[in-house]
Amino acid sequence: GDSVTQMEGPVTLSEEAFLTINCTYTATGYPSLFWYVQYPGEGLQLLLKATKADDKGSNKGFEATYRKETTSFHLEKGSVQVSDSAVYFCALNRDDKIIFGKGTRLHILP
Amino acid sequence: GAVVSQHPSWVICKSGTSVKIECRSLDFQATTMFWYRQFPKQSLMLMATSNEGSKATYEQGVEKDKFLINHASLTLSTLTVTSAHPEDSSFYICSADKRGVLGEQYFGPGTRLTVT
Numbered sequence: 001g002d003s004v005t006q007m008e009g010p011v012t013l014s015e016e017a018f019l020t021i022n023c024t025y026t027a028t029g030y031p032s033l034f035w036y037v038q039y040p041g042e043g044l045q046l047l048l049k050a051t052k053a054d055d056k057g058s059n060k061g062f063e064a065t066y067r068k069e070t071t072s073f074h075l076e077k078g079s080v081q082v083s084d085s086a087v088y089f090c091a092l093n094r095d096d097k098i099i100f101g102k103g104t105r106l107h108i109l110p
Numbered sequence: 111g112a113v114v115s116q117h118p119s120w121v122i123c124k125s126g127t128s129v130k131i132e133c134r135s136l137d138f139q140a141t142t143m144f145w146y147r148q149f150p151k152q153s154l155m156l157m158a159t160s161n162e163g164s165k166a167t168y169e170q171g172v173e174k175d176k177f178l179i180n181h182a183s184l185t186l187s188t189l190t191v192t193s194a195h196p197e198d199s200s201f202y203i204c205s206a207d208k209r210g211v212l213g214e215q216y217f218g219p220g221t222r223l224t225v226t
Contacts, residue, residue: 036217043114043203044154044217089153096142096207098215102153 002027006090006101013080014109021075021104023064023090031092033057033066033073038087038103047075047088082108112138114206116218123194123225130190131221133204140206143187144215145179148201160187194225 006023013019025033035047035057048057050066050073057064062077073090085108090101113136123129133143142161146154158179160166166179176198178190187206191198201222205215 041219043116043219044205046214046216049214097144097156097159098205099156100153103151 002031002092002094002099004090004092004099004101006088006104008102008104009087010105010107012107012109015082016079017108019075019077019080019084019106021088021090021106023073023075023101025071025073025090025092027071027092027094030068031094033064034091034093034098035062035064035073035075036089036091036100038089040086044089080106080108082110084108112206112208112216114204114216114218116202116204116221118221119219120222121224123223125195125225126193128190128192129194129223130188131202131204131223133187133189133206133218135185135206135208135216138206138208138216139184140187140208141184142207143181144205144207145177145187145189146203146205148203148220154203157189191223194223196225199223199225 003026032051034049036044037047038044048059050057053068055066064075087103087105089103117132145157148154157172158166158168160179160181168174181187203220205217
């Protein structure tokens with residue numbers, strides 16, 4: 001069945017460092033792909049999405065490109081901030097059901 | 111915006127009792143609501159999908175008689191954990207599918223259930 005695999009954390013970076021969180025998926029066809037973020041004590045929020053191959057989703061300085069040839073949707077940010085500390089979930093949408101990766105906890109040190 | 115609330119945010123109950131968790135979409139109508147369970151350091155696992163006015167569709171392995179879902183209106187869904195046991199202790203999260211926005215779900219803040 002469909003699945004999402006993302007790098008295990010926690011990931012610890014210094015402020016202003018470059019961030020990459022890897023995500024690959026297994027699915028038939030071309031599902032929509034998402035990154036969700038869960039800040040401490042809060043619910044999940046949609047960070048960005050891409051609905052077809054080669055689409056780039058972007059929001060708050062984060063970017064991810066839908067790569068069908070490598071079945072990947074890696075999350076990147078050029079310069080992270082302490083406020084980016086959170087858990088990040090890669091996900092895909094299949095028949096209106098969302099399948100999540102296990103999440104990657106990100107710690108940004110000042 | 112698209113805000114989803116859950117109540118209560120945390121609850122402690124004794125083994126054998128039932129607990130009801132509410133999920134509301136505050137500023138939009140939800141075609142569908144979803145219930146997830148999240149274990150520590152684990153991903154969200156979909157438990158069931160509910161549409162207003164119809165029976166919920168449960169995922170494989172989820173006991174429908176234990177986790178009762180009612181979706182009485184386009185803005186309210188409830189999850190009742192019946193005869194709760196310590197193994198039911200978990201973080202329960204609901205989400206709502208905004209009508210007309212295919213594929214996006216808006217998540218509540220979650221409810222932490224502890225069964226003693």
